[in-house]
Amino acid sequence: MGKILGIDLGTTNSLAAVWQEGKSVLIPNSFGEYLTPSVVSFGEGSMVYVGKTAKERLVSHPDQSVAVFKRFMGTDKKYKLNGKKYRPEELSAFVLRKLKEDAQLYLGEMIEEAVVSVPAYFNDKARKATKNAGELAGLKVERIINEPSAAALACRGGESKEDETFLVFDFGGGTLDVSLVDCFDNIVEIIAVSGDNHLGGSDFDEEIARQFCREHGLEFDGISSQRRRIILESANRAKCGLSEKKDIVMKVTDGDFKGQMDLDNKKLIKASASLFQRISVPVKKVLNDGKKNMLDISKAVLVGGSCKMPAVQQYLRHMMGGYHLTVMDPDYMVALGTGIYAGIKERREDIKDLLLTDICPFTLGTGIFNEGDAKRTLMSTIIERNSVLPCSRRAHFQTVFDYQKHVAVGIYQGEEYYADNNIHLGEVKVDVLPALKGKETITVDYTYDINGILIVDVEVDSTGEKKRQVITTGEDNIPPEEMGRRIAELEKMTFHPADQEENQMVTAWGERLYAQTTGVLRDEIGKRLDHIQHLLYAEQNPYKAKKWKRKMESFFKDVENYLNDVGIDWGQEDIDSWYVEESEDNEEQQEEDWLWYNGHLTH
Numbered sequence: 384m385g386k387i388l389g390i391d392l393g394t395t396n397s398l399a400a401v402w403q404e405g406k407s408v409l410i411p412n413s414f415g416e417y418l419t420p421s422v423v424s425f426g427e428g429s430m431v432y433v434g435k436t437a438k439e440r441l442v443s444h445p446d447q448s449v450a451v452f453k454r455f456m457g458t459d460k461k462y463k464l465n466g467k468k469y470r471p472e473e474l475s476a477f478v479l480r481k482l483k484e485d486a487q488l489y490l491g492e493m494i495e496e497a498v499v500s501v502p503a504y505f506n507d508k509a510r511k512a513t514k515n516a517g518e519l520a521g522l523k524v525e526r527i528i529n530e531p532s533a534a535a536l537a538c539r540g541g542e543s544k545e546d547e548t549f550l551v552f553d554f555g556g557g558t559l560d561v562s563l564v565d566c567f568d569n570i571v572e573i574i575a576v577s578g579d580n581h582l583g584g585s586d587f588d589e590e591i592a593r594q595f596c597r598e599h600g601l602e603f604d605g606i607s608s609q610r611r612r613i614i615l616e617s618a619n620r621a622k623c624g625l626s627e628k629k630d631i632v633m634k635v636t637d638g639d640f641k642g643q644m645d646l647d648n649k650k651l652i653k654a655s656a657s658l659f660q661r662i663s664v665p666v667k668k669v670l671n672d673g674k675k676n677m678l679d680i681s682k683a684v685l686v687g688g689s690c691k692m693p694a695v696q697q698y699l700r701h702m703m704g705g706y707h708l709t710v711m712d713p714d715y716m717v718a719l720g721t722g723i724y725a726g727i728k729e730r731r732e733d734i735k736d737l738l739l740t741d742i743c744p745f746t747l748g749t750g751i752f753n754e755g756d757a758k759r760t761l762m763s764t765i766i767e768r769n770s771v772l773p774c775s776r777r778a779h780f781q782t783v784f785d786y787q788k789h790v791a792v793g794i795y796q797g798e799e800y801y802a803d804n805n806i807h808l809g810e811v812k813v814d815v816l817p818a819l820k821g822k823e824t825i826t827v828d829y830t831y832d833i834n835g836i837l838i839v840d841v842e843v844d845s846t847g848e849k850k851r852q853v854i855t856t857g858e859d860n861i862p863p864e865e866m867g868r869r870i871a872e873l874e875k876m877t878f879h880p881a882d883q884e885e886n887q888m889v890t891a892w893g894e895r896l897y898a899q900t901t902g903v904l905r906d907e908i909g910k911r912l913d914h915i916q917h918l919l920y921a922e923q924n925p926y927k928a929k930k931w932k933r934k935m936e937s938f939f940k941d942v943e944n945y946l947n948d949v950g951i952d953w954g955q956e957d958i959d960s961w962y963v964e965e966s967e968d969n970e971e972q973q974e975e976d977w978l979w980y981n982g983h984l985t986h
């Protein structure tokens with residue numbers, strides 16, 4: 384078998400690695416550097432530049448150069464460059480080809496296969512686009528690996544070490560992915576993943592830029608897009624500068640306008656307090672999903688450019704109650720992991736026993752009849768989120784009407800209580816024998832594999848009729864006619880007693896908790912939601928509903944307390960209580976905080 388290249392195809396930079404002499408080794412590019420900027424620029428004739436040169440040309444030849452196209456992988460977006468249109472996967476193919484050619488020169492052998500990492504929340508379309516990009520670059524991409532999973536592998540380094548549970552905190556330019564990883568013997572198991580697809584370094588840039596505007600009497604949303612871009616770029620430079628220096632002067636020049644602002648970490652944190660709050664949400668969620676407490680966690684591995692921010696590192700340290708934060712070079716972890724994965728795929732003797740298990744990041748289920756409101760089916764879970772892949776689950780359903788002729792099994796992805804609030808992936812319709820309700824039954828099997836393919840098998844128990852649908856999960860863009868149809872549906876709606884504010888609030892509360900939980904707790908919340916549905920819609924009894932609502936509120940409060948009790952002080956107090964400049968004294972203080980926190984010291 385030929386050599387397999389591990390590739391971290393990043394939004395900002397890309398890297399390559401191979402498994403060599405018992406370890407993962409990064410491959411330098413033609414400049415002797417490991418990072419190749421993910422930038423493509425077209426020159427005269429058929430000339431194309433990739434990497435450092437292309438990055439320079441972004442400023443000098445903006446119409447011929449392009450960056451950050453990874454964000455649009457799997458979408459229909461096209462970039463017009465030099466009079467031709469390019470899809471994101473075609474642009475990524477140029478980057479992959481450059482990495483491949485540099486690697487071939489360095490290693491002195493031809494490379495035909497690669498494993499490529501993608502963000503954990505990339506949907507199937509984006510994953511397919513990544514595979515296509517590989518193909519366009521002359522690379523067979525049989526395996527895709529989630530970026531945090533690759534970082535987890537890199538953290539184990541391919542060796543068997545002591546058993547441990549840790550967090551991988553992957554914080555990039557536009558997304559945050561948190562994975563909970565359990566390692567024992569030679570198994571690296573991803574137990575739970577969570578994230579925020581709309582939180583990243585660019586949000587900090589925006590908050591700094593908004594602060595700058597406030598100080599200069601400018602309206603951030605009202606200024607010209609060009610000035611906004613200039614301020615944002617300057618904010619980004621200032622933010623990056625703070626990972627080297629304690630304070631920095633942010634300078635902006637745009638035509639006649641000149642302005643400057645002093646910035647240090649405290650000011651940055653104050654300006655972006657809400658972003659810090661959002662960081663804690665997915666951490667809390669993976670701990671709950673994985674049924675772990677912060678005290679079970681041996682360390683946090685930081686990956687992604689935004690983890691270079693000292694304020695982010697401080698916040699994580701505070702959240703984790705002290706010192707056990709491992710800051711490995713955030714730029715290299717994912718690539719090193721893809722190198723290990725390439726070694727596993729090559730079945731190399733020194734690594735072939737290392738096993739990485741990954742999970743399904745969302746719930747897969749079907750819609751079931753809602754006694755209270757026949758128009759809105761409820762989500763019935765078949766494969767629970769965070770199930771280990773590949774996985775297969777079976778469920779049984781029965782008819783709900785007398786002499787019903789067909790059963791339609793709607794296939795949904797998502798965490799919402801109502802099936803139609805989740806992503807509709809497809810439907811399997813089968814004929815049943817006419818009989819009294821509940822007499823005819825069907826068996827439904829869902830099988831979800833490591834490449835994101837879902838197979839749904841439906842069998843009618845009385846007749847043995849079988850139907851299968853193979854679905855590649857992926858959020859489709861909603862076509863305009865579908866959007867028009869949905870708007871028309873909404874306009875047709877009339878108000879119902881259930882729409883009273885209070886009921887709406889408590890129901891929404893329950894639905895959020897339902898989406899946040901798994902297992903027995905989720906079932907219990909679901910049962911209560913079903914009951915209030917019944918009282919409000921079927922019985923239309925506002926008095927009983929009111930009484931029941933009070934009970935629900937108290938139950939939801941308990942659930943909320945339970946969810947919050949994961950051993951972390953989530954209080955969003957004044958930042959002075961958690962942000963301290965790094966120094967030796969402070970390290971001592973942090974150590975002490977950790978001991979207090981873990982009960983090793985008593986007041």
Ligand code: AMP
Nearest residue numbers: 395555556584585623626687688689691
């Ligand atoms: P990534 O997607 O992992 O390449 O991360 C890109 C993000 O990391 C961008 O928002 C950058 O502004 C941010 N970033 C890169 N280097 C630094 C640094 N030294 N300090 C702070 N943020 C950084």
